[in-house]
Amino acid sequence: MKRFWGFVVKEFFHIFRDYRTLLILFGMPAVQLMLFGFVLTNEIKDARIAVLDLSKDETTRKLTEKITSSGYFLLDRNLSSFNQIEPAFREGNIKMVIVFGKDFEKKLKKENAAKVQLIGDASDPNTANILVNYASGILNSSLLTMNAGQIPLQILPETRMLYNPELKGVYMFVPGLMAMLMILISALMTSISITKEKETGTMELLLASPLRPAQIIIGKVFPYVFLAFIDACVILLLANLVFGVPLAGSVFLLLLETLLYIIMALSLGILVSTVTNSQQIAMMVSLMALMLPTILLSGFIFPIANMPQIMQWLCAVMPPKYYIIIIKGIMLQGNGLAFLWRETLVLVGFTTIFILLSIKNFKTRLA
Amino acid sequence: MTMPENIIIVKDLVKKFGNFTANDHLTFEVKKGEIFGFLGANGAGKTTAIRILCGLSYPTSGILTVAGYDIYSQRELIKKNIGYMSQKFSLYEDLTVFENIRFYAGIYGLSKKEIEERSERLLERLDLQTARNKLIADIPLGWKQKLALSVAIIHDPKIVFLDEPTGGVDPITRRQFWDMIFETARNGITVFVTTHYMDEAEYCDRVSIMVDGRIAALDTPANLKEQFHVASMNDVFLRLARSKVTTEE
Numbered sequence: 001m002k003r004f005w006g007f008v009v010k011e012f013f014h015i016f017r018d019y020r021t022l023l024i025l026f027g028m029p030a031v032q033l034m035l036f037g038f039v040l041t042n043e044i045k046d047a048r049i050a051v052l053d054l055s056k057d058e059t060t061r062k063l064t065e066k067i068t069s070s071g072y073f074l075l076d077r078n079l080s081s082f083n084q085i086e087p088a089f090r091e092g093n094i095k096m097v098i099v100f101g102k103d104f105e106k107k108l109k110k111e112n113a114a115k116v117q118l119i120g121d122a123s124d125p126n127t128a129n130i131l132v133n134y135a136s137g138i139l140n141s142s143l144l145t146m147n148a149g150q151i152p153l154q155i156l157p158e159t160r161m162l163y164n165p166e167l168k169g170v171y172m173f174v175p176g177l178m179a180m181l182m183i184l185i186s187a188l189m190t191s192i193s194i195t196k197e198k199e200t201g202t203m204e205l206l207l208a209s210p211l212r213p214a215q216i217i218i219g220k221v222f223p224y225v226f227l228a229f230i231d232a233c234v235i236l237l238l239a240n241l242v243f244g245v246p247l248a249g250s251v252f253l254l255l256l257e258t259l260l261y262i263i264m265a266l267s268l269g270i271l272v273s274t275v276t277n278s279q280q281i282a283m284m285v286s287l288m289a290l291m292l293p294t295i296l297l298s299g300f301i302f303p304i305a306n307m308p309q310i311m312q313w314l315c316a317v318m319p320p321k322y323y324i325i326i327i328k329g330i331m332l333q334g335n336g337l338a339f340l341w342r343e344t345l346v347l348v349g350f351t352t353i354f355i356l357l358s359i360k361n362f363k364t365r366l367a
Numbered sequence: 368m369t370m371p372e373n374i375i376i377v378k379d380l381v382k383k384f385g386n387f388t389a390n391d392h393l394t395f396e397v398k399k400g401e402i403f404g405f406l407g408a409n410g411a412g413k414t415t416a417i418r419i420l421c422g423l424s425y426p427t428s429g430i431l432t433v434a435g436y437d438i439y440s441q442r443e444l445i446k447k448n449i450g451y452m453s454q455k456f457s458l459y460e461d462l463t464v465f466e467n468i469r470f471y472a473g474i475y476g477l478s479k480k481e482i483e484e485r486s487e488r489l490l491e492r493l494d495l496q497t498a499r500n501k502l503i504a505d506i507p508l509g510w511k512q513k514l515a516l517s518v519a520i521i522h523d524p525k526i527v528f529l530d531e532p533t534g535g536v537d538p539i540t541r542r543q544f545w546d547m548i549f550e551t552a553r554n555g556i557t558v559f560v561t562t563h564y565m566d567e568a569e570y571c572d573r574v575s576i577m578v579d580g581r582i583a584a585l586d587t588p589a590n591l592k593e594q595f596h597v598a599s600m601n602d603v604f605l606r607l608a609r610s611k612v613t614t615e616e
Contacts, residue, residue, distance in 0.1 A: 002476070003473060003474050003475075003476055006469075006470060006473030007470075007473075007474060010459070010462065010466070010470045013461070013462055013466065014459070014461055014462075017461045017462075018461065200455060200457060200459075200460070201453045201454070201455030201456075201457040202457045202458075202459060204418075204423060204451070204453050204457070205457045205471075206474070207422075207423050208421045208422060208423055208446060208449070208451035209446060209451075209471075209474045210443060210446045210447045210474070210475060210476065211474050212443075
């Protein structure tokens with residue numbers, strides 16, 4: 001045991017002597033969270049629009065006012081003909097044009113239908129989509145209030161967004177970011193630190209010493225469990241205090257699941273280091289095989305349900321997917337283990353498989 | 368009885384990687400306290416054999432005893448009684464001289480007091496007291512090499528395995544390093560050393576020369592030179608290597 005602690009102490013020296021590692025370990029979570037929280041947001045504010053009002057009556061004036069006073073849109077200019085639409089987009093400031101058809105009010109009253117055209121700048125498809133949705137939402141609701149009482153039967157849907165009423169992007173990003181950073185720190189850092197020992201030849205010395213292989217591996221990963229765990233706490237605190245992400249469920253369960261995920265990522269890192277001998281390859285494998293899938297295939301940014309079937313199967317073998325489900329469940333919905341035991345079991349399963357594979361690889365290498 | 372006991376006994380060691388036979392029925396003994404040179408060209412199977420003896424790899428077949436322990440069933444005991452120095456000198460560049468000593472002494476289970484005492488003695492002997500708190504990355508290669516050997520024997524092993532310990536250093540440093548090896552042997556530690564510098568073979572008590580996975584010759588340098596009627600170990604080696612070429616053709 002004393003030997004083992006000497007080993008752990010040495011490992012901490014390595015980490016603290018290398019300011020770049022330290023920077024990655026503690027700078028990255030904060031920076032990433034700020035980036036995702038403040039910059040990468042889907043919310044729209046003050047998008048510049050133009051209005052082509054061919055009717056110019058009371059109703060269209062009111063509707064325009066509603067839209068521009070919503071906070072999402074800023075009226076950049078009024079257009080007077082269709083030919084002005086394209087040049088307006090080309091200039092680049094305008095994100096959307098609203099066209100009110102002729103005799104808007106009259107038609108609305110007589111025929112109960114009038115034409116509004118929303119033209120989005122789809123060179124940026126996401127923004128265009130969101131803008132058009134926002135605008136049609138505002139148009140619909142204001143038309144309904146204006147016409148109240150005039151249409152005999154109507155359905156008034158009342159929407160409520162559960163668990164994230166303001167549809168804040170950061171609610172989504174915090175779980176994803178946790179999944180990504182834990183993989184990065186745990187898998188990438190351990191695989192690099194183990195392959196580094198192989199590169200410098202110190203691994204041979206360690207293996208020739210009375211330390212058992214298990215002690216060597218645990219000694220190498222132990223500091224990273226500790227650091228990754230601290231990082232997880234930092235992210236959670238920042239998310240809660242700065243961005244107001246709720247913590248609806250049990251913090252204890254959240255930390256426990258995080259620990260499980262960290263151990264899963266570490267065993268993955270160990271597995272990577274049993275198949276490579278150089279730090280560069282370990283880094284490439286970790287980045288390409290772990291980071292990209294974590295970002296793309298875990299449901300972090302792109303919803304899995306919208307993917308083609310094959311991609312969905314691929315997503316099913318991505319451990320971060322399950323972790324994201326778990327922590328979203330705990331943080332936003334306040335779920336307990338009763339709802340999350342399946343995902344938890346999957347993570348335990350992954351961990352076991354990675355460890356067994358690592359042991360197998362390790363033995364073949366020694367034989 | 369003045370016959371020294373055999374500290375390493377290898378009988379019919381075979382190591383195969385798939386179809387390739389790296390060690391083909393090696394049989395030799397190393398006597399306690401001697402400097403045993405393990406020679407051969409690159410790829411002759413030296414490193415494979417030394418890895419097996421250090422417990423880093425399993426043999427395919429054969430009977431092996433190191434420091435009196437069986438290589439199959441008593442590996443942990445073997446590991447406690449041997450030291451190992453690899454050709455890369457293998458110290459941690461981002462740790463200081465003292466931290467490296469403390470770490471290696473620590474993994475061999477030395478107590479805190481022993482570590483303090485031995486590292487002071489070691490630094491004094493190597494004249495490295497001033498470099499005690501310097502990072503390994505900042506000290507010259509020759510110092511690293513001496514330090515690596517000292518660290519490999521800090522726990523007083525019965526045998527120390529040196530795998531090409533003099534690669535990449537200048538002749539004077541090499542000579543100084545061999546003085547350290549002599550001193551190690553005088554202190555009763557058996558030295559098992561691989562090298563491909565034939566002048567170094569002259570310093571060994573006995574040498575074995577490996578060619579293509581087999582031991583082609585094994586004796587004292589003097590006897591080998593006499594047997595092949597040549598003046599230097601280099602010529603002995605060339606004779607053996609050439610006979611290999613002719614048999615192949």
